[in-house]
Amino acid sequence: MAKRDYYEILGVSKGASADEIKKGYRTKAKELHPDRNADNPKAEAQFKEANEAYEILKNADKKAAYDRYGHAAFEGGGGGGQRPGGFGGGGQGDFSSAFSDVFDDLFGDFMGQRGGAGGRRAARGADLRYNLGISLEEAFKGMQKSINVPTSVGCDSCNGSGAEGGVEPTTCPTCSGMGKVRAQQGFFTVERTCPTCSGMGQIVKNPCKVCRGAGRVEKERALSVNIPAGVETGTRIRLAGEGEAGMRGGPSGDLYIFIEVQDHELFERDGPNLFCRVPVSMSTAALGGSIEVPTIDGGRGRVQIPAGSQSGRQMRLRSKGMPPLRGGGTGDMIIELAVETPVNLTSRQKELLQEFEKESENNNPESSSFFSSVKSFWDSMKG
DSSP states (O other): OOOOOHHHHHTOOTTOOHHHHHHHHHHHHHHHOGGGOTTOTTHHHHHHHHHHHHHHHTSHHHHHHHHHHGGGGGOSSTTOSOOTTSOOOOTTOOHHHHHHHHHHHHHHHHHTOOOSTTTOOOOOOOOEEEEEEEOHHHHHHOEEEEEEEEEEEEOTTTTTSSBGGGOOOEEOTTTTTSSEEEEEETTEEEEEEOTTTTTSSEEOSSBOTTTTTSSEEEEEEEEEEEEOTTOOTTOEEEETTOSOOOGGGOOOOOEEEEEEEOOOSSOEEETTEEEEEEEEEHHHHHHOEEEEEEOTTSOEEEEEEOTTOOTTOEEEETTOSOOOSSSSOOOOEEEEEEEEOOOSOOHHHHHHHHHHHHHOTTSOHHHHHHHHHHHHHHHHHHO
8 A cells, every 4th residue: 555645644735844844743643642532443543654754754854855755765674774865764753752742842831841952941949938027016117127048049169050160061961951861661751850960951070169060059148128017927028039049050049038927015916906905993994084005106095984994895096006018098906994903902992892882782783684694593493
């Protein structure tokens, strides 16, 4: 049976460019792949036929021989042997080579593995995390904070190349700069990291004595960080390019600063609002009056205590809380009263309180209501 024309198999014209040939093969490979054509017994043979055509036409020398001699350029019995024009290859071509070209084209950009010899980018440095503790006052005002970050920086001795004297690394002979090698296992091609260059795609013949070929050294860096007003625990600040230096001149990673606002002696924070628990005397709570309270900005606020206030009563000072970080208004400061029972009473004070107790039978509505409910409960239990 006469073999079909290679251009016809790929659906391209004889004058097609290399890109058009690759595009034609990609289309056919997707269309005819056996995994997608389980019910078509001819699909596998057609897939191999397309693979054979692409293996010839993607190579400029083989394509020229085919254009001149046709299939006769590659005939000579079996799957090997020398062909006119000095070419070798079997009837089905090298499936691993042909299909890997399309695999690279489809997935190379996504995996970050594109490029031939010398085309592999140097490895990017790792991102770093720095936990920064600040006070509530610092979170209220915002500030510039200086921090020292232990990290890796580019080696000055070799200018980050990893080679003595700053000489550029050479392309790895094992993977031809790809950083990976392929091995065929049955129908599939398996990729693994190149053992010679550890995936870098390049090797350093004469490593720098300072960084030992890494292109970077350990060093503590001093950085100034802008802490915006209103930050809270969990706020993340990103400093682009301030992370770990890349291997052999690769781009640096980023530095992420995580804020932790420390507990305060007087204030408790809940989002934009601040709570302050203020003790008041029993007499002030009963008679009413005014008290002076601190505010987070270092100032003072005056609060009126209504007569008969109980522990737990709350009063609000508008816009005396935390400033907004991402829009919205300034929070409030909420004062919570804690009525304090006097201690260490003198004899005279005890006498006065005993007199007051005798005269205050109807002045404790909450107590009266509670003990009335208790009496009803006990009576019901007896019944």
